Amino acid sequence: MRKNNSEVSVQKQDTLLMFPYVMWIVLFVLAPIFLLVYQSLLNVDGAFTFENILRYFTSVTYLSMTFQSFLYAGLITLVTLIISYPAAYILTKTEHKELWRMLLILPTWINILLKAYAFIGILSQSGIVNRFLDFIGIGRQQILFTNFSFLLVASYIELPFMMMPIMNAISEIDPSLIQASHDLGANTWATIRKVILPLSMNGVRSGVQAVFIPSLSLFMLTRLIGGNRVITLGTAIEQHFLVTQNWGMGSTIGIILIVLMFIVIKLTSNKKARRGVSND
Amino acid sequence: MTNSLKWSKLYLFFVFVLLYLPILYLVYFSFNEGGTMNEFTSFTLEHYSNVLQDQRLIQIVIHTLLVALISSTVATIIGTLGAIGIHFVKSSQLKEALLNANNILLVSPDVIIGSSFLLLFTLVGYQLGYMSVILSHIAFSIPIVVLMVLPNLEELNQSMIKAAEDLGANRWQVLSQVILPNITAGIFSGFFMAFTYSLDDFAVTFFVTGNGFTTLSVEIYSRARQGISLEINALSTLLFIASLLLVFGYYYISQYSRQMHKKKKAVTGK
Numbered sequence: 112m113r114k115n116n117s118e119v120s121v122q123k124q125d126t127l128l129m130f131p132y133v134m135w136i137v138l139f140v141l142a143p144i145f146l147l148v149y150q151s152l153l154n155v156d157g158a159f160t161f162e163n164i165l166r167y168f169t170s171v172t173y174l175s176m177t178f179q180s181f182l183y184a185g186l187i188t189l190v191t192l193i194i195s196y197p198a199a200y201i202l203t204k205t206e207h208k209e210l211w212r213m214l215l216i217l218p219t220w221i222n223i224l225l226k227a228y229a230f231i232g233i234l235s236q237s238g239i240v241n242r243f244l245d246f247i248g249i250g251r252q253q254i255l256f257t258n259f260s261f262l263l264v265a266s267y268i269e270l271p272f273m274m275m276p277i278m279n280a281i282s283e284i285d286p287s288l289i290q291a292s293h294d295l296g297a298n299t300w301a302t303i304r305k306v307i308l309p310l311s312m313n314g315v316r317s318g319v320q321a322v323f324i325p326s327l328s329l330f331m332l333t334r335l336i337g338g339n340r341v342i343t344l345g346t347a348i349e350q351h352f353l354v355t356q357n358w359g360m361g362s363t364i365g366i367i368l369i370v371l372m373f374i375v376i377k378l379t380s381n382k383k384a385r386r387g388v389s390n391d
Numbered sequence: 392m393t394n395s396l397k398w399s400k401l402y403l404f405f406v407f408v409l410l411y412l413p414i415l416y417l418v419y420f421s422f423n424e425g426g427t428m429n430e431f432t433s434f435t436l437e438h439y440s441n442v443l444q445d446q447r448l449i450q451i452v453i454h455t456l457l458v459a460l461i462s463s464t465v466a467t468i469i470g471t472l473g474a475i476g477i478h479f480v481k482s483s484q485l486k487e488a489l490l491n492a493n494n495i496l497l498v499s500p501d502v503i504i505g506s507s508f509l510l511l512f513t514l515v516g517y518q519l520g521y522m523s524v525i526l527s528h529i530a531f532s533i534p535i536v537v538l539m540v541l542p543n544l545e546e547l548n549q550s551m552i553k554a555a556e557d558l559g560a561n562r563w564q565v566l567s568q569v570i571l572p573n574i575t576a577g578i579f580s581g582f583f584m585a586f587t588y589s590l591d592d593f594a595v596t597f598f599v600t601g602n603g604f605t606t607l608s609v610e611i612y613s614r615a616r617q618g619i620s621l622e623i624n625a626l627s628t629l630l631f632i633a634s635l636l637l638v639f640g641y642y643y644i645s646q647y648s649r650q651m652h653k654k655k656k657a658v659t660g661k
Contacts, residue, residue, distance in 0.1 A: 132472055132476060138511070222590075225611065225627040231619065368500060
Protein backbone atom coordinates (compact mmCIF):
# COMPACT_ATOMS: atom_id res chain seq x y z
CA MET A 112 0.00 0.00 0.00
CA ARG A 113 2.73 2.39 1.03
CA LYS A 114 4.72 1.52 -2.03
CA ASN A 115 1.79 2.18 -4.30
CA ASN A 116 1.30 5.55 -2.73
CA SER A 117 4.88 6.61 -3.21
CA GLU A 118 4.81 5.39 -6.79
CA VAL A 119 1.84 7.61 -7.54
CA SER A 120 3.52 10.64 -6.00
CA VAL A 121 6.71 9.82 -7.88
CA GLN A 122 4.83 9.89 -11.14
CA LYS A 123 3.23 13.19 -10.25
CA GLN A 124 6.56 14.71 -9.42
CA ASP A 125 8.09 13.48 -12.64
CA THR A 126 5.33 15.02 -14.71
CA LEU A 127 5.75 18.24 -12.79
CA LEU A 128 9.48 18.32 -13.60
CA MET A 129 8.78 17.54 -17.20
CA PHE A 130 6.04 20.13 -17.48
CA PRO A 131 8.21 22.93 -18.95
CA TYR A 132 9.68 20.53 -21.45
CA VAL A 133 6.30 19.26 -22.58
CA MET A 134 5.09 22.85 -22.80
CA TRP A 135 8.07 23.56 -25.02
CA ILE A 136 7.13 20.68 -27.32
CA VAL A 137 3.56 21.89 -27.58
CA LEU A 138 4.35 25.59 -28.00
CA PHE A 139 7.55 25.62 -29.99
CA VAL A 140 7.57 22.32 -31.86
CA LEU A 141 4.00 21.33 -32.62
CA ALA A 142 2.28 24.72 -32.73
CA PRO A 143 4.72 26.30 -35.23
CA ILE A 144 4.34 23.38 -37.64
CA PHE A 145 0.59 23.57 -37.34
CA LEU A 146 0.69 27.34 -37.88
CA LEU A 147 2.86 26.93 -40.96
CA VAL A 148 0.36 24.50 -42.47
CA TYR A 149 -2.55 26.73 -41.48
CA GLN A 150 -0.94 29.87 -42.89
CA SER A 151 -0.21 28.14 -46.18
CA LEU A 152 -3.96 27.77 -46.62
CA LEU A 153 -4.55 31.51 -46.30
CA ASN A 154 -4.23 34.10 -49.03
CA VAL A 155 -2.86 37.62 -48.56
CA ASP A 156 -6.19 38.82 -47.18
CA GLY A 157 -6.39 35.98 -44.68
CA ALA A 158 -9.15 34.05 -46.40
CA PHE A 159 -9.07 30.26 -46.66
CA THR A 160 -7.79 29.06 -50.03
CA PHE A 161 -5.81 26.39 -51.87
CA GLU A 162 -4.52 29.11 -54.17
CA ASN A 163 -0.96 29.09 -52.81
CA ILE A 164 -0.24 25.45 -53.39
CA LEU A 165 -1.91 25.54 -56.81
CA ARG A 166 0.08 28.59 -57.78
CA TYR A 167 3.27 26.97 -56.64
CA PHE A 168 2.76 23.87 -58.76
CA THR A 169 1.59 25.75 -61.86
CA SER A 170 4.14 28.54 -61.79
CA VAL A 171 7.26 28.09 -63.88
CA THR A 172 9.06 30.61 -61.68
CA TYR A 173 8.50 28.69 -58.47
CA LEU A 174 9.23 25.31 -59.98
CA SER A 175 12.41 26.41 -61.69
CA MET A 176 13.48 28.17 -58.49
CA THR A 177 12.98 24.91 -56.61
CA PHE A 178 14.92 23.03 -59.25
CA GLN A 179 17.72 25.58 -59.14
CA SER A 180 17.87 25.41 -55.37
CA PHE A 181 18.07 21.62 -55.59
CA LEU A 182 20.74 21.78 -58.25
CA TYR A 183 22.93 24.12 -56.22
CA ALA A 184 22.45 22.16 -53.02
CA GLY A 185 23.49 19.07 -54.99
CA LEU A 186 26.54 20.80 -56.41
CA ILE A 187 27.59 22.11 -53.00
CA THR A 188 27.20 18.61 -51.56
CA LEU A 189 29.21 17.10 -54.40
CA VAL A 190 32.04 19.63 -54.16
CA THR A 191 32.35 19.23 -50.39
CA LEU A 192 32.20 15.45 -50.69
CA ILE A 193 34.96 15.31 -53.29
CA ILE A 194 37.24 17.53 -51.22
CA SER A 195 36.31 16.01 -47.87
CA TYR A 196 36.61 12.29 -48.44
CA PRO A 197 40.32 12.15 -49.26
CA ALA A 198 41.06 14.74 -46.59
CA ALA A 199 39.09 12.81 -43.97
CA TYR A 200 40.83 9.59 -44.97
CA ILE A 201 44.27 11.17 -44.66
CA LEU A 202 43.29 12.79 -41.38
CA THR A 203 42.52 9.43 -39.80
CA LYS A 204 46.05 8.35 -40.64
CA THR A 205 47.80 11.30 -39.03
CA GLU A 206 49.40 11.17 -35.62
CA HIS A 207 47.76 14.13 -33.90
CA LYS A 208 44.20 13.22 -34.71
CA GLU A 209 42.65 15.17 -31.84
CA LEU A 210 44.50 18.32 -32.81
CA TRP A 211 43.39 18.05 -36.41
CA ARG A 212 39.84 17.47 -35.32
CA MET A 213 40.02 20.64 -33.23
CA LEU A 214 41.40 22.56 -36.18
CA LEU A 215 38.53 21.27 -38.28
CA ILE A 216 35.90 22.22 -35.72
CA LEU A 217 37.30 25.67 -35.01
CA PRO A 218 36.18 27.33 -38.27
CA THR A 219 32.63 26.12 -37.67
CA TRP A 220 32.61 28.18 -34.48
CA ILE A 221 33.29 31.35 -36.37
CA ASN A 222 30.18 33.25 -37.21
CA ILE A 223 29.02 32.36 -40.71
CA LEU A 224 28.47 36.03 -41.47
CA LEU A 225 32.08 36.85 -40.82
CA LYS A 226 33.16 34.13 -43.22
CA ALA A 227 30.81 35.50 -45.86
CA TYR A 228 32.13 38.98 -45.19
CA ALA A 229 35.72 37.80 -45.66
CA PHE A 230 34.81 36.55 -49.11
CA ILE A 231 33.30 39.89 -50.05
CA GLY A 232 36.81 41.25 -49.59
CA ILE A 233 38.61 38.34 -51.24
CA LEU A 234 36.43 38.12 -54.34
CA SER A 235 35.72 41.80 -54.93
CA GLN A 236 36.79 43.69 -58.06
CA SER A 237 40.15 44.70 -56.62
CA GLY A 238 40.40 41.84 -54.12
CA ILE A 239 43.25 39.38 -53.81
CA VAL A 240 41.87 36.90 -56.36
CA ASN A 241 41.38 39.52 -59.02
CA ARG A 242 44.79 40.99 -58.43
CA PHE A 243 46.25 37.53 -58.86
CA LEU A 244 44.31 37.05 -62.11
CA ASP A 245 45.58 40.43 -63.24
CA PHE A 246 49.11 39.43 -62.33
CA ILE A 247 49.09 36.20 -64.34
CA GLY A 248 47.64 38.02 -67.33
CA ILE A 249 44.06 36.80 -67.31
CA GLY A 250 42.72 40.14 -66.21
CA ARG A 251 40.07 41.06 -63.67
CA GLN A 252 36.81 39.18 -63.67
CA GLN A 253 33.49 39.72 -62.02
CA ILE A 254 33.58 36.99 -59.39
CA LEU A 255 31.50 38.35 -56.56
CA PHE A 256 27.73 38.27 -57.10
CA THR A 257 27.87 35.35 -59.53
CA ASN A 258 26.55 31.82 -59.28
CA PHE A 259 30.12 30.62 -59.03
CA SER A 260 30.90 32.76 -55.99
CA PHE A 261 27.78 31.44 -54.28
CA LEU A 262 28.86 27.85 -54.95
CA LEU A 263 32.38 28.56 -53.77
CA VAL A 264 31.50 30.27 -50.52
CA ALA A 265 28.68 27.88 -49.66
CA SER A 266 31.01 24.91 -50.20
CA TYR A 267 33.63 26.58 -48.06
CA ILE A 268 31.17 27.06 -45.22
CA GLU A 269 29.75 23.54 -45.43
CA LEU A 270 33.09 21.74 -45.83
CA PRO A 271 33.73 20.90 -42.15
CA PHE A 272 30.19 19.54 -41.78
CA MET A 273 30.92 17.02 -44.51
CA MET A 274 34.40 16.18 -43.32
CA MET A 275 33.59 15.50 -39.67
CA PRO A 276 31.08 12.65 -40.01
CA ILE A 277 33.23 10.99 -42.69
CA MET A 278 36.28 11.26 -40.50
CA ASN A 279 34.37 9.76 -37.57
CA ALA A 280 33.07 6.91 -39.72
CA ILE A 281 36.50 6.05 -41.09
CA SER A 282 38.17 6.13 -37.70
CA GLU A 283 35.51 3.79 -36.33
CA ILE A 284 36.44 1.07 -38.82
CA ASP A 285 38.08 -1.86 -37.10
CA PRO A 286 41.79 -1.67 -38.06
CA SER A 287 42.00 -5.45 -38.18
CA LEU A 288 39.68 -5.44 -41.19
CA ILE A 289 42.13 -3.23 -43.05
CA GLN A 290 44.96 -5.43 -41.88
CA ALA A 291 43.08 -8.49 -43.13
CA SER A 292 42.51 -6.87 -46.48
CA HIS A 293 46.23 -6.21 -46.82
CA ASP A 294 47.09 -9.72 -45.70
CA LEU A 295 44.79 -11.12 -48.36
CA GLY A 296 46.80 -9.30 -50.97
CA ALA A 297 44.78 -6.16 -51.58
CA ASN A 298 46.80 -3.05 -52.25
CA THR A 299 46.02 0.31 -50.65
CA TRP A 300 43.70 1.38 -53.44
CA ALA A 301 41.74 -1.88 -53.43
CA THR A 302 41.44 -1.68 -49.64
CA ILE A 303 40.07 1.83 -49.87
CA ARG A 304 37.57 0.86 -52.53
CA LYS A 305 36.40 -2.48 -51.18
CA VAL A 306 36.75 -2.08 -47.42
CA ILE A 307 36.99 1.50 -46.26
CA LEU A 308 34.56 3.10 -48.69
CA PRO A 309 31.65 0.70 -48.06
CA LEU A 310 32.23 0.77 -44.30
CA SER A 311 32.30 4.55 -44.17
CA MET A 312 29.09 5.03 -46.15
CA ASN A 313 27.25 5.93 -42.97
CA GLY A 314 29.52 8.89 -42.50
CA VAL A 315 29.00 9.94 -46.09
CA ARG A 316 25.24 9.71 -45.60
CA SER A 317 25.25 11.89 -42.51
CA GLY A 318 27.61 14.29 -44.27
CA VAL A 319 25.24 14.56 -47.21
CA GLN A 320 22.35 15.20 -44.84
CA ALA A 321 24.33 17.78 -42.90
CA VAL A 322 25.25 19.68 -46.06
CA PHE A 323 22.38 19.21 -48.49
CA ILE A 324 19.50 20.34 -46.28
CA PRO A 325 21.11 23.55 -44.99
CA SER A 326 22.21 24.31 -48.56
CA LEU A 327 18.58 24.25 -49.69
CA SER A 328 17.72 26.87 -47.14
CA LEU A 329 20.74 29.18 -47.18
CA PHE A 330 19.41 32.68 -47.55
CA MET A 331 21.92 35.18 -46.31
CA LEU A 332 24.70 34.00 -48.63
CA THR A 333 22.55 34.30 -51.73
CA ARG A 334 22.23 37.99 -51.03
CA LEU A 335 25.69 38.86 -49.71
CA ILE A 336 27.70 36.67 -52.08
CA GLY A 337 25.40 35.48 -54.84
CA GLY A 338 23.95 38.90 -55.56
CA ASN A 339 20.45 37.39 -55.58
CA ARG A 340 21.17 35.44 -58.75
CA VAL A 341 20.63 32.07 -57.16
CA ILE A 342 17.33 32.00 -55.30
CA THR A 343 17.27 29.09 -52.89
CA LEU A 344 14.12 27.88 -51.17
CA GLY A 345 15.39 29.63 -48.06
CA THR A 346 15.74 32.94 -49.86
CA ALA A 347 12.25 32.58 -51.28
CA ILE A 348 10.79 31.95 -47.84
CA GLU A 349 12.66 34.88 -46.34
CA GLN A 350 11.52 37.22 -49.11
CA HIS A 351 7.90 36.18 -48.85
CA PHE A 352 7.91 36.63 -45.10
CA LEU A 353 10.01 39.72 -44.62
CA VAL A 354 9.94 41.58 -47.92
CA THR A 355 6.70 41.00 -49.84
CA GLN A 356 4.76 40.04 -46.69
CA ASN A 357 3.00 37.21 -48.51
CA TRP A 358 3.09 34.84 -45.56
CA GLY A 359 0.74 32.32 -47.14
CA MET A 360 3.05 31.67 -50.06
CA GLY A 361 6.09 31.78 -47.76
CA SER A 362 4.53 29.08 -45.58
CA THR A 363 3.67 27.01 -48.63
CA ILE A 364 7.30 27.06 -49.77
CA GLY A 365 8.29 26.29 -46.19
CA ILE A 366 6.14 23.17 -46.20
CA ILE A 367 7.58 22.12 -49.53
CA LEU A 368 11.05 22.57 -48.04
CA ILE A 369 10.07 20.37 -45.08
CA VAL A 370 8.68 17.68 -47.38
CA LEU A 371 11.83 17.75 -49.53
CA MET A 372 13.90 17.55 -46.38
CA PHE A 373 12.08 14.42 -45.25
CA ILE A 374 12.56 12.86 -48.66
CA VAL A 375 16.29 13.59 -48.51
CA ILE A 376 16.54 12.15 -45.00
CA LYS A 377 14.60 9.04 -46.06
CA LEU A 378 16.81 8.55 -49.10
CA THR A 379 20.06 8.98 -47.21
CA SER A 380 19.27 7.26 -43.95
CA ASN A 381 20.36 3.76 -43.31
CA LYS A 382 18.00 1.20 -41.86
CA LYS A 383 20.66 -0.44 -39.76
CA ALA A 384 21.70 2.84 -38.18
CA ARG A 385 18.09 3.59 -37.34
CA ARG A 386 17.54 0.29 -35.66
CA GLY A 387 20.54 1.03 -33.48
CA VAL A 388 19.01 4.28 -32.34
CA SER A 389 15.57 2.97 -31.49
CA ASN A 390 16.97 0.00 -29.62
CA ASP A 391 18.71 2.24 -27.12
CA MET B 392 54.78 4.85 -50.33
CA THR B 393 56.72 7.80 -48.90
CA ASN B 394 55.92 9.70 -52.04
CA SER B 395 52.19 9.15 -51.70
CA LEU B 396 52.47 10.05 -48.04
CA LYS B 397 54.08 13.32 -49.01
CA TRP B 398 51.30 14.05 -51.48
CA SER B 399 48.61 13.27 -48.98
CA LYS B 400 50.25 15.53 -46.39
CA LEU B 401 50.40 18.25 -48.99
CA TYR B 402 46.74 17.80 -49.83
CA LEU B 403 45.76 17.99 -46.20
CA PHE B 404 47.87 21.07 -45.73
CA PHE B 405 46.21 22.64 -48.74
CA VAL B 406 42.69 21.92 -47.43
CA PHE B 407 43.47 23.42 -44.06
CA VAL B 408 45.09 26.47 -45.62
CA LEU B 409 41.89 26.96 -47.61
CA LEU B 410 39.86 26.55 -44.45
CA TYR B 411 41.77 29.21 -42.56
CA LEU B 412 42.78 31.59 -45.30
CA PRO B 413 39.59 33.70 -45.33
CA ILE B 414 39.69 34.12 -41.58
CA LEU B 415 43.36 35.10 -41.56
CA TYR B 416 42.68 37.42 -44.46
CA LEU B 417 40.15 39.26 -42.31
CA VAL B 418 42.53 39.40 -39.38
CA TYR B 419 45.41 40.64 -41.52
CA PHE B 420 43.47 43.54 -42.98
CA SER B 421 42.03 44.54 -39.64
CA PHE B 422 45.43 46.19 -39.07
CA ASN B 423 45.39 47.99 -42.40
CA GLU B 424 45.63 51.74 -42.36
CA GLY B 425 44.40 51.89 -45.98
CA GLY B 426 40.74 51.29 -45.20
CA THR B 427 40.19 48.53 -47.78
CA MET B 428 40.70 44.77 -47.86
CA ASN B 429 42.84 45.03 -51.00
CA GLU B 430 46.14 46.71 -50.36
CA PHE B 431 47.96 46.80 -47.07
CA THR B 432 49.39 50.26 -46.63
CA SER B 433 50.60 50.44 -43.07
CA PHE B 434 49.94 49.00 -39.67
CA THR B 435 47.34 50.60 -37.43
CA LEU B 436 45.23 49.77 -34.42
CA GLU B 437 42.78 52.50 -35.31
CA HIS B 438 39.98 50.09 -36.24
CA TYR B 439 40.27 48.38 -32.89
CA SER B 440 40.00 51.63 -31.01
CA ASN B 441 37.00 52.47 -33.21
CA VAL B 442 35.34 49.22 -32.19
CA LEU B 443 35.99 49.90 -28.54
CA GLN B 444 34.64 53.43 -28.82
CA ASP B 445 31.55 52.43 -30.77
CA GLN B 446 28.97 52.63 -27.99
CA ARG B 447 26.24 51.10 -30.13
CA LEU B 448 28.39 48.16 -31.11
CA ILE B 449 29.43 47.48 -27.52
CA GLN B 450 25.81 47.60 -26.49
CA ILE B 451 24.99 45.06 -29.20
CA VAL B 452 27.81 42.79 -28.02
CA ILE B 453 26.47 42.97 -24.47
CA HIS B 454 22.95 42.23 -25.70
CA THR B 455 24.18 39.27 -27.70
CA LEU B 456 26.05 37.86 -24.72
CA LEU B 457 23.07 38.40 -22.44
CA VAL B 458 20.72 36.67 -24.85
CA ALA B 459 23.14 33.74 -25.12
CA LEU B 460 23.64 33.51 -21.36
CA ILE B 461 19.96 33.74 -20.43
CA SER B 462 18.69 31.49 -23.20
CA SER B 463 21.30 28.78 -22.65
CA THR B 464 20.72 28.80 -18.88
CA VAL B 465 16.96 28.43 -19.22
CA ALA B 466 17.34 25.88 -22.02
CA THR B 467 19.77 23.86 -19.89
CA ILE B 468 17.31 23.70 -16.99
CA ILE B 469 14.30 22.77 -19.13
CA GLY B 470 16.33 20.44 -21.34
CA THR B 471 17.96 18.60 -18.44
CA LEU B 472 14.63 18.02 -16.71
CA GLY B 473 13.16 16.97 -20.03
CA ALA B 474 15.99 14.51 -20.65
CA ILE B 475 15.53 13.01 -17.18
CA GLY B 476 11.81 12.77 -17.84
CA ILE B 477 12.36 11.09 -21.22
CA HIS B 478 14.85 8.69 -19.69
CA PHE B 479 12.37 7.45 -17.09
CA VAL B 480 9.38 7.20 -19.39
CA LYS B 481 8.30 3.55 -19.26
CA SER B 482 6.35 3.15 -22.49
CA SER B 483 8.80 2.80 -25.34
CA GLN B 484 6.27 4.23 -27.77
CA LEU B 485 5.90 7.42 -25.79
CA LYS B 486 9.66 7.63 -25.44
CA GLU B 487 10.10 7.33 -29.18
CA ALA B 488 7.46 9.97 -29.80
CA LEU B 489 9.15 12.36 -27.37
CA LEU B 490 12.54 11.78 -28.95
CA ASN B 491 11.12 12.40 -32.40
CA ALA B 492 9.46 15.61 -31.24
CA ASN B 493 12.76 16.60 -29.67
CA ASN B 494 14.62 16.15 -32.92
CA ILE B 495 12.25 18.14 -35.10
CA LEU B 496 13.87 21.49 -34.36
CA LEU B 497 17.33 19.97 -34.68
CA VAL B 498 16.79 18.91 -38.28
CA SER B 499 14.63 21.87 -39.28
CA PRO B 500 16.36 24.48 -41.42
CA ASP B 501 16.82 27.85 -39.72
CA VAL B 502 14.44 29.58 -42.11
CA ILE B 503 11.63 27.22 -41.14
CA ILE B 504 12.26 27.74 -37.44
CA GLY B 505 12.48 31.50 -37.91
CA SER B 506 9.38 31.86 -40.05
CA SER B 507 7.21 29.54 -37.99
CA PHE B 508 8.24 31.29 -34.76
CA LEU B 509 7.38 34.59 -36.41
CA LEU B 510 3.93 33.17 -37.15
CA LEU B 511 3.61 32.05 -33.53
CA PHE B 512 4.61 35.39 -32.02
CA THR B 513 2.35 37.27 -34.40
CA LEU B 514 -0.60 35.00 -33.69
CA VAL B 515 -0.44 35.50 -29.93
CA GLY B 516 0.24 39.20 -30.50
CA TYR B 517 3.64 39.11 -28.88
CA GLN B 518 5.75 42.21 -29.45
CA LEU B 519 8.87 41.34 -31.43
CA GLY B 520 12.01 42.37 -29.62
CA TYR B 521 14.49 41.04 -27.11
CA MET B 522 11.99 38.74 -25.44
CA SER B 523 10.95 37.06 -28.67
CA VAL B 524 14.64 36.58 -29.51
CA ILE B 525 15.38 35.06 -26.10
CA LEU B 526 12.33 32.79 -26.29
CA SER B 527 13.33 31.60 -29.75
CA HIS B 528 16.89 30.94 -28.64
CA ILE B 529 15.64 28.98 -25.63
CA ALA B 530 13.38 27.02 -27.95
CA PHE B 531 16.03 25.96 -30.44
CA SER B 532 18.59 25.24 -27.69
CA ILE B 533 16.47 22.84 -25.64
CA PRO B 534 16.79 19.84 -27.99
CA ILE B 535 20.58 20.28 -28.09
CA VAL B 536 20.75 20.11 -24.29
CA VAL B 537 18.50 17.03 -24.25
CA LEU B 538 20.73 15.36 -26.81
CA MET B 539 23.86 16.07 -24.77
CA VAL B 540 22.37 14.95 -21.45
CA LEU B 541 20.63 11.73 -22.56
CA PRO B 542 23.81 9.65 -23.17
CA ASN B 543 24.98 10.50 -19.65
CA LEU B 544 21.67 9.29 -18.25
CA GLU B 545 21.92 6.07 -20.18
CA GLU B 546 25.34 5.42 -18.69
CA LEU B 547 23.96 6.00 -15.23
CA ASN B 548 23.95 2.89 -13.13
CA GLN B 549 20.30 2.04 -12.46
CA SER B 550 21.10 0.08 -9.33
CA MET B 551 22.49 3.25 -7.82
CA ILE B 552 19.06 4.82 -8.00
CA LYS B 553 17.50 1.65 -6.61
CA ALA B 554 20.01 1.66 -3.79
CA ALA B 555 19.31 5.28 -2.95
CA GLU B 556 15.58 4.55 -2.89
CA ASP B 557 16.08 1.49 -0.70
CA LEU B 558 18.11 3.60 1.69
CA GLY B 559 15.12 5.88 2.08
CA ALA B 560 15.96 8.73 -0.31
CA ASN B 561 12.93 10.52 -1.58
CA ARG B 562 12.51 11.45 -5.22
CA TRP B 563 14.03 14.88 -4.78
CA GLN B 564 17.08 13.47 -3.00
CA VAL B 565 17.54 10.89 -5.73
CA LEU B 566 17.42 13.63 -8.31
CA SER B 567 19.70 16.11 -6.60
CA GLN B 568 22.19 13.74 -5.01
CA VAL B 569 22.35 10.77 -7.35
CA ILE B 570 21.21 11.72 -10.83
CA LEU B 571 22.35 15.32 -11.23
CA PRO B 572 25.93 14.87 -9.92
CA ASN B 573 26.39 12.01 -12.34
CA ILE B 574 25.26 13.87 -15.42
CA THR B 575 27.07 17.18 -14.86
CA ALA B 576 29.38 16.54 -17.81
CA GLY B 577 26.40 16.27 -20.16
CA ILE B 578 24.72 19.30 -18.61
CA PHE B 579 27.86 21.37 -19.03
CA SER B 580 28.40 20.41 -22.64
CA GLY B 581 24.70 21.02 -23.28
CA PHE B 582 24.95 24.48 -21.79
CA PHE B 583 28.07 25.18 -23.75
CA MET B 584 26.61 24.06 -27.05
CA ALA B 585 23.44 26.06 -26.40
CA PHE B 586 25.55 29.10 -25.62
CA THR B 587 27.54 28.88 -28.84
CA TYR B 588 24.44 28.13 -30.93
CA SER B 589 22.84 31.24 -29.55
CA LEU B 590 25.92 33.39 -30.19
CA ASP B 591 26.17 32.08 -33.70
CA ASP B 592 22.58 32.27 -34.74
CA PHE B 593 21.66 34.63 -37.50
CA ALA B 594 18.68 33.25 -39.39
CA VAL B 595 16.21 32.67 -36.57
CA THR B 596 17.07 35.96 -34.90
CA PHE B 597 16.70 37.77 -38.20
CA PHE B 598 13.08 36.63 -38.42
CA VAL B 599 11.95 37.34 -34.87
CA THR B 600 13.95 40.40 -33.90
CA GLY B 601 11.67 43.15 -35.15
CA ASN B 602 13.06 46.65 -35.43
CA GLY B 603 14.39 47.75 -32.10
CA PHE B 604 16.62 44.90 -31.03
CA THR B 605 19.77 43.69 -32.78
CA THR B 606 22.25 40.94 -32.10
CA LEU B 607 25.78 40.87 -33.40
CA SER B 608 25.05 38.56 -36.34
CA VAL B 609 22.19 40.70 -37.56
CA GLU B 610 24.31 43.83 -37.14
CA ILE B 611 27.20 42.34 -39.12
CA TYR B 612 24.75 41.37 -41.84
CA SER B 613 23.37 44.86 -42.22
CA ARG B 614 26.87 46.38 -42.14
CA ALA B 615 28.24 43.85 -44.63
CA ARG B 616 25.45 44.71 -47.04
CA GLN B 617 26.78 48.24 -47.10
CA GLY B 618 30.23 47.01 -48.11
CA ILE B 619 33.62 46.78 -46.50
CA SER B 620 34.38 48.54 -43.26
CA LEU B 621 37.54 47.51 -41.48
CA GLU B 622 35.80 47.99 -38.18
CA ILE B 623 34.05 44.69 -38.94
CA ASN B 624 37.47 43.15 -39.56
CA ALA B 625 38.68 44.31 -36.18
CA LEU B 626 35.50 43.02 -34.60
CA SER B 627 35.84 39.65 -36.31
CA THR B 628 39.42 39.33 -35.12
CA LEU B 629 38.23 39.86 -31.58
CA LEU B 630 35.45 37.33 -32.13
CA PHE B 631 37.93 34.88 -33.63
CA ILE B 632 40.05 35.10 -30.50
CA ALA B 633 36.92 34.67 -28.38
CA SER B 634 35.94 31.53 -30.32
CA LEU B 635 39.47 30.20 -29.93
CA LEU B 636 39.19 30.64 -26.18
CA LEU B 637 35.75 29.02 -26.19
CA VAL B 638 36.97 26.01 -28.15
CA PHE B 639 39.91 25.52 -25.86
CA GLY B 640 37.66 26.02 -22.87
CA TYR B 641 35.32 23.38 -24.18
CA TYR B 642 38.20 21.06 -24.93
CA TYR B 643 39.52 21.56 -21.42
CA ILE B 644 36.12 20.91 -19.82
CA SER B 645 35.55 17.76 -21.85
CA GLN B 646 39.07 16.46 -21.08
CA TYR B 647 38.54 17.26 -17.41
CA SER B 648 35.18 15.54 -17.22
CA ARG B 649 36.62 12.54 -19.05
CA GLN B 650 39.35 12.32 -16.46
CA MET B 651 36.84 12.64 -13.64
CA HIS B 652 34.86 9.89 -15.28
CA LYS B 653 37.89 7.65 -15.45
CA LYS B 654 38.72 8.34 -11.82
CA LYS B 655 35.21 7.54 -10.79
CA LYS B 656 35.30 4.35 -12.78
CA ALA B 657 38.57 3.41 -11.13
CA VAL B 658 37.06 4.05 -7.69
CA THR B 659 33.87 2.10 -8.27
CA GLY B 660 35.80 -0.58 -10.08
CA LYS B 661 33.57 -0.50 -13.14
